[in-house]
Amino acid sequence: MRIVLERRDDRPRWLSFASPLAAVVLTMIAGAILFALMGRNPVAALKVFFIDPLSDGWALQELAVKATPLILISVGLTLCYRSNNWNIGAEGQLVMGAIFGSWLALATHGTPNGPWVIAAMLALGALGGMLWALIPALLKTRFGVNEILASLMLVYVAELTLDYLVRGRWRDPKGFNFPQSVNFEPEATMPLLAESGRLHVGFLIAIAVALTAAFVMARMIKGFEIRLVGEAPRAARFAGFDDRRTTLLVFAVSGALAGLAGIIEVSGPIGQLQPSISPGYGFTAIIVAFLGRLNPIGALVAALFLALTFIGGENAQIAMRIPLDVTRVFQGLLLFFVLGCDAFLLYRLRILATGRTA
Amino acid sequence: MPPLLEARGIVKRYGALVANDHVDLTVAPAEIHALLGENGAGKSTLVKILYGLVQPGEGAIAFEGRPVALASPAQARRLGIGMVFQHFSLFEALTVAENVALSLPAETPMATIEAEVARLSAAYGLPLEPRREVWRLSVGERQRIEIVRALLQNPKLLILDEPTSVLTPQEADRLFETLERLKAEGRSVLYISHKLDEVRRLCDRATILRAGRVVAACDPRVETAASLARMMVGADVGEVRTAAHEPGAVRLAVSGLSLAAADTHGTALRDVALDVRAGEIVGIAGIAGNGQDELFAALSGERGSAAGSVVIDGSAVGAENITARRKRGAAFVPEERLGHAAAPRFTLSENTLLSGHATNGLVRGGFVDRNAVSGWLQRVIKAFDVRMSGPDPEARALSGGNLQKFVVGREILREPSLLVVAQPTWGVDAAAAATIRQALIDLAARGAAVLVISQDLDELFEISDRVAVIAGGRLSEAVPARSLTRGEVGLLMGGIHGEAAA
Incomplete structure (x- = not known):
């Protein structure tokens, strides 16, 4: 007997929606088994994880706050992955964006300024992320360096740079030697959307970015170019598109969006620089991009779901004393099942009865 | 034994x-x-x-x-x-x-x-x-x-x-x-x-x-x-079309064109020279892998060469990319239908945009004009009788013949002044092949210069005014098809130069 994966020629449309849903259901089942093995009631644990965070207004606001960086980053990553450019280093671009934007917040600290400060910080944040992402892009287009490794390794360079700054030059002199910067001035923080809670303007920016990206991909020649370069590189060259320029463009855009997410986090929910500013949004966004079918609107929906796992993980830690690492396990399971379900979307499983193999 | x-x-x-x-x-x-x-x-x-x-x-x-x-x-x-x-x-x-x-x-x-x-x-x-x-x-x-x-x-x-x-x-x-x-x-x-x-x-x-x-x-x-x-x-010589008109000015002039092989299985072009005049069809015979891919890439601009080695309507375009050459009125049909001429998983509308986005008025200020694309597609479908299921299927859903009619029709409807086409009827049924060959002849009759790269000698003898042979990256002189026999072309295809009386 032999098990063969055969490429499907016809990909039914319903399957492309069913696949991510099936992945979510399978993740829940695997999670329930995991909780049972840990000696917890699986139904109660899943409720704490996935239902309770949706139960009140404050928690819904938190969901949006957590989803904001995921949306921004994953939308950029969908452009990259669609064009066959594997940017794995969004976490580093996020950190570099936070560093660039925060420079202005710290430089203007203690002096009276207008609301231009936060706007300029956002622009600088996007610039920082973009420049950081262009390093692997240039290495790829110039020297053929694998962008997966280059972008991933630059994450650690960015994180250690941040660590160095908050422990050194940018440390709050009155901060009792804690490795953190001063709290940002009100002009250097994201405006809030509600009186109570932490929901800020960044969430609206993220939604606007997702809608814009969806429009560009569907209706503009640039989106066509990005999709064509990934789908059929030879046809893209025949169409007159330069795949190296496309690589630079998508890295620049996704880096800028990751950098924007970084400065929004620092100037919004966190309010200062500290050694760790992200629970791994840049990596989780990879899962978001795939769960959202590499579609900006899909990524928007998937980001809200992944945000739930962050909040659910915190809830489960408080309510049921389940380790926070379970969040990461859930996210890993989800990516595993998304890719697994996608394999069945692209391939058909066939079991052949044969006497001998070639 | x-x-x-x-x-x-x-x-x-x-x-x-x-x-x-x-x-x-x-x-x-x-x-x-x-x-x-x-x-x-x-x-x-x-x-x-x-x-x-x-x-x-x-x-x-x-x-x-x-x-x-x-x-x-x-x-x-x-x-x-x-x-x-x-x-x-x-x-x-x-x-x-x-x-x-x-x-x-x-x-x-x-x-x-x-x-x-x-x-x-x-x-x-x-x-x-x-x-x-x-x-x-x-x-x-x-x-x-x-x-x-x-x-x-x-x-x-x-x-x-x-x-x-x-x-x-x-x-x-x-x-x-x-x-x-x-x-x-x-x-x-x-x-x-x-x-x-x-x-x-x-x-x-x-x-x-x-x-x-x-x-x-x-x-x-x-x-x-x-x-x-x-x-x-095959010794039997097919019908040879006599030139019905006098060729006009030189529209494509290739001289001293050399280009490295695209990969280890490719063949480098060595000092290729060729002229194609308005109103004539020139055929290039040869066995696959003798430099045809490189020649197509050099003529289309997918790969650049020395500026003066390719001249279109008097302008040296060797260093220009494919979009710039299209804007000069040139059009191209590569050998591979799926993956090169068309993206398999893109719809026919999107594939209409693929080669026409810079020249056919399909894009305005960066925005795709869907009505214009759809109108263009309808014209191709109608003029070339492209049969398909559904209004706008993916390219890979079409049969080989229908997709070939689409990719050839997409270029011919632009009324190019120069058309370079590789393997125009490879693996295509006889009816579709006849449609495509007739379209090439008609295009030349309207004053375009047409260059056909093909391994099908019957096809080349049927439609070409002049024929050249590519072997080992070298191109023989293009001579009137009437004066050639298949045996001579066969010898040249086998890489034996000099013995054939051209």
């Missing part, structure tokens, strides 16, 4: 195409046997059947006098049939010995393999260093690894698929010495080629295939290159 291998009445059909039509082949012991034929004649199908990769629909095979059913390559190897493919399957990062080890049982010690590789390479004149990484090796050395791999199985019959197509003349000479040694040991070689001088020099017998059938079995040493070529391409 009974024949080593005897195949009788082999039939293999792929849909409506009969790749092998009652083919007989007999290989004697200690014989170098040539399998000759044009591309698409059925040579590859036949050897895949003999190596157990493809199962024939009808026919019987006997090896050493006993009937055999070749269900898999493993079984063929056990019987004593080895094969060296045209495209190698080697891991570049591994050493020679490691690559050889992959085809042996896992427990074989590396030292044994290295010793064995050294022994075989000394015995058969196949110099190889067992510990060198493959990426450091030339194409000829890589081929030697494949031959050593096959020899490790101690084969009685070794099949080589166009082995010299990737070799330098010196490497080819060395290969012939090896093959002579194998023959002296009593082994047989089945040698697939379309290079006539090689076959005459090396082979004891030749079986010639044309359009899936055996047209002759002969002793190549007593034949001339011209007689072999005639058997290979």
Whole structure:
């Protein structure tokens, strides 16, 4: 007997929606088994994880706050992955964006300024992320360096740079030697959307970015170019598109969006620089991009779901004393099942009865 | 002495195409046997059947006098049939010995393999260093690894698929010495080629295939290159269209065009020169892989060349990209329908945009004008009778003929002043082929310059005013089709220059 994966020629449309849903259901089942093995009631644990965070207004606001960086980053990553450019280093671009934007917040600290400060910080944040992402892009287009490794390794360079700054030059002199910067001035923080809670303007920016990206991909020649370069590189060259320029463009855009997410986090929910500013949004966004079918609107929906796992993980830690690492396990399971379900979307499983193999 | 291998009445059909039509082949012991034929004649199908990769629909095979059913390559190897493919399957990062080890049982010690590789390479004149990484090796050395791999199985019959197509003349000479040694040991070689001088020099017998059938079995040493070529391409000359009009000004002028090969299986262009005038169709004949891909890339601008080497309507465009050349009124149809001319998983609308986005008024300020795209698509569908299911299917959902009508029609409707088209009717049904050929003739009659690169001699003789032949990256002079015979073209295709009276 032999098990063969055969490429499907016809990909039914319903399957492309069913696949991510099936992945979510399978993740829940695997999670329930995991909780049972840990000696917890699986139904109660899943409720704490996935239902309770949706139960009140404050928690819904938190969901949006957590989803904001995921949306921004994953939308950029969908452009990259669609064009066959594997940017794995969004976490580093996020950190570099936070560093660039925060420079202005710290430089203007203690002096009276207008609301231009936060706007300029956002622009600088996007610039920082973009420049950081262009390093692997240039290495790829110039020297053929694998962008997966280059972008991933630059994450650690960015994180250690941040660590160095908050422990050194940018440390709050009155901060009792804690490795953190001063709290940002009100002009250097994201405006809030509600009186109570932490929901800020960044969430609206993220939604606007997702809608814009969806429009560009569907209706503009640039989106066509990005999709064509990934789908059929030879046809893209025949169409007159330069795949190296496309690589630079998508890295620049996704880096800028990751950098924007970084400065929004620092100037919004966190309010200062500290050694760790992200629970791994840049990596989780990879899962978001795939769960959202590499579609900006899909990524928007998937980001809200992944945000739930962050909040659910915190809830489960408080309510049921389940380790926070379970969040990461859930996210890993989800990516595993998304890719697994996608394999069945692209391939058909066939079991052949044969006497001998070639 | 009974024949080593005897195949009788082999039939293999792929849909409506009969790749092998009652083919007989007999290989004697200690014989170098040539399998000759044009591309698409059925040579590859036949050897895949003999190596157990493809199962024939009808026919019987006997090896050493006993009937055999070749269900898999493993079984063929056990019987004593080895094969060296045209495209190698080697891991570049591994050493020679490691690559050889992959085809042996896992427990074989590396030292044994290295010793064995050294022994075989000394015995058969196949110099190889067992510990060198493959990426450091030339194409000829890589081929030697494949031959050593096959020899490790101690084969009685070794099949080589166009082995010299990737070799330098010196490497080819060395290969012939090896093959002579194998023959002296009593082994047989089945040698697939379309290079006539090689076959005459090396082979004891030749079986010639044309359009899936055996047209002759002969002793190549007593034949001339011209007689072999005639058997290979068919002696019957088809209808030749006489030029109905005087050609006008030169629209495409190529001179001194040289371009490196695109990859290890490509062929570099060497000092190619060619003129195409308004109102004429010039055909370029040649066997695949002789520089056609490189020529198309250089003319279309997918690959740049020296500015003056390609001139369109008096402007040097060698350094311009394909979009700039389209804006000058040129249009292009590449050989590969799916993946090159069209993106398989994109809809026909999107594929209309693919080559027309810069020239056909389909994009305004960066926004795709969907109505304009749809209108353009409807015109192509109507003018070229493209049949399809649904209003806007994906390109891969169309049949070969209909997709070809789409990709040719997409360019012709632009009314280009220059059209470069490769394999316009490859694998297309007769009705679609006729539509496309008529469209090319009509386009030229309206004053465009048309260049057709094709392996189909019938097609070239039917539609071309002048014909040139590309072989080994060199292009012969384009001469009026009326003054040429198929035999002469066949000789040029086999790479023999100078003998043909043009």
